[in-house]
Amino acid sequence: MLTLPPAIPLFDSIQYLEDGNAIVNQHLSEVTLSAVSDAGFVYEYAVDWLLEQRHSENNYKTYRSELTSFLHWAYTVEQISLSMVTRRVLSKYLDYCSKPPLELIAYRNVAQFVVDKQLKERVPNPQWRPFLGKKIDGIEQPYQISDKALKTKLAILSSFYAYLINEEYTERNPAMALMKNGRSKASSQHIISGEDLEDIKSFSDLQWSYVMSAANQLAKQSPEDNERVLFLVSLMYSCYLRISEVAARPGFSPIMGQFKRDTKTSVWGFYIPRSKGGKKRTVAVSKQLLDALQRYRRFLQLTPLPTPNEKTPLFVRHRAAGRGRDSGLLNANLGIRQLREQIYILIEQAAKLAEADGFKQDANEIRQLTPHSIRHTGISHDINLVGRPLSHVQADAGHDSIDTTSQYLHTSRVERHQSAEHKPLDHLN
Structure with a gap:
């Protein structure tokens, strides 16, 4: 019997990402049928966006981690399409990240996917969790997230929403709105300007x-x-x-x-x-x-x-x-x-x-x-x-x-x- 983690990781390592994963596909199919009708559709956009980071392993891991947490919250917790996320709704996500459920916190960094010896396929690691806590002298500490980490989350999500706007999935960027006007205001270097958003990539x-x-x-x-x-x-x-x-x-x-x-x-x-x-x-x-x-x-x-x-x-x-x-x-x-x-x-x-x-x-x-x-x-x-x-x-x-x-x-x-x-x-x- 295959044991799965309480939150399903969605994106394997970059070398395996385009191969797809049967368990992830099944999970997305269930979400699409029962909760968010365009979940599978947006997942393809997320994969394409992550593939653009293939030349920077650190960027890929950081972006993957944030997208996994955000999509888990949107699809499993809030059960909302990304096109319906507003600044107010996104603020709820930051609250969620500030105090995540205890069952989603790990105190040891492990791989998101491992090879199952019986299936001989890559499967979600049952030990993986989307949030990583700290230990001091071997003692687990209450989970905390810094303002800097929250700003980084918003910057990544703003970049992803800018991509979705360019792909014509949505017309609003709630992360940018929250960065400019809400809590966790970011510096101007994190904000993608309208000039950059106008770049519609096409062949001459x-x-x-x-x-x-x-x-x-x-x-x-x-x-x-x-x-x-x-x-x-x-x-x-x-x-x-x-x-x-x-x-x-x-x-x-x-x-x-x-x-x-x-x-x-x-x-x-x-x-x-x-x-x-x-x-x-x-x-x-x-x-x-x-x-x-x-x-x-x-x-x-x-x-x-x-x-x-x-x-x-x-x-x-x-x-x-x-x-x-x-x-x-x-x-x-x-x-x-x-x-x-x-x-x-x-x-x-x-x-x-x-x-x-x-x-x-x-x-x-x-x-x-x-x-x-x-x-x-x-x-x-x-x-x-x-x-x-x-x-x-x-x-x-x-x-x-x-x-x-x-x-x-x-x-x-x-x-x-x-x-x-x-x-x-x-x-x-």
Whole structure:
């Protein structure tokens, strides 16, 4: 019988993080079904954010520790979505951290995950606790947390919420609000400015051209491996999709039948049954994307266009899964980790092509971008290059507010500099 700690650690060491963990996945599924409907969805964002710290082990451990405590409190104690956390609610979390339950305090630092000898898998360490107390002369002392430690917690959470804002999960940062105006006010060096928040990471039109060139080149060289990748990035770019909207996850498996034709207008759309906050939407499908769909389906030896309610998986495996819920299955959708890996391979190939043509700086910038940058790029290009109305882009992107969509309108500092460079001080002389 497997013994689990009273609070489940959510994030393994950096080298194991992307492998996933069956017990963590089961725990998140239970939370999603019983308490917080978008818990699994936000967990994927948390993993992506932590992966950005892979080059600094100390940062990774510090950020992981804080996220684990915060998500345990939000999902298990308070049972609240992170999008609903306000400054007042977050203040309750600080109270919780100042006086945590005794069963969640350990007096010895241990690994969060260990290898179970029977299962031969990594499992949560039953000895681990989210809070670490101190001993003096071997005697356990009452748990205390310093003001400096509370400020660090808020700074980390503010950074995470800034990431969630950039990923369009939420529009508010309760940690920043508490840092600026509430208790545990932080110094200005901890506060992320609005100028930094405006950085929407997207490919330039030149950089995106190299991504598509690389995708087409790879598909031509090895269609068995890369026709899928070509259609994946075409779909994400054209329909502004998050990777979680096209990947398999507990309770959701994308299918071809999500491409739907309106019987009255004959217009095609891509239906997203559930995204952030449980919202659904239908995104307009362009002629070029419809052509890309037909090419992809011909490669899969399917009819050119999907039939109504067709159940064929959208992105099928090339080899049967070796473990997990789809173990032994070939005709099953790929998950977020596998799709992310394929996109990063493509991004690296695009960077190499740009570098070979002498665009070294663009190549370096391409390597800094992520799968979610494809969504940002599609939105930015449609507004600034194609000239789509903001209201149309807002609907297809699933933005709650037109203000969110308008952030993509000439967002770069370079564009602002260029437009201001030749402003006269006297318009008559």
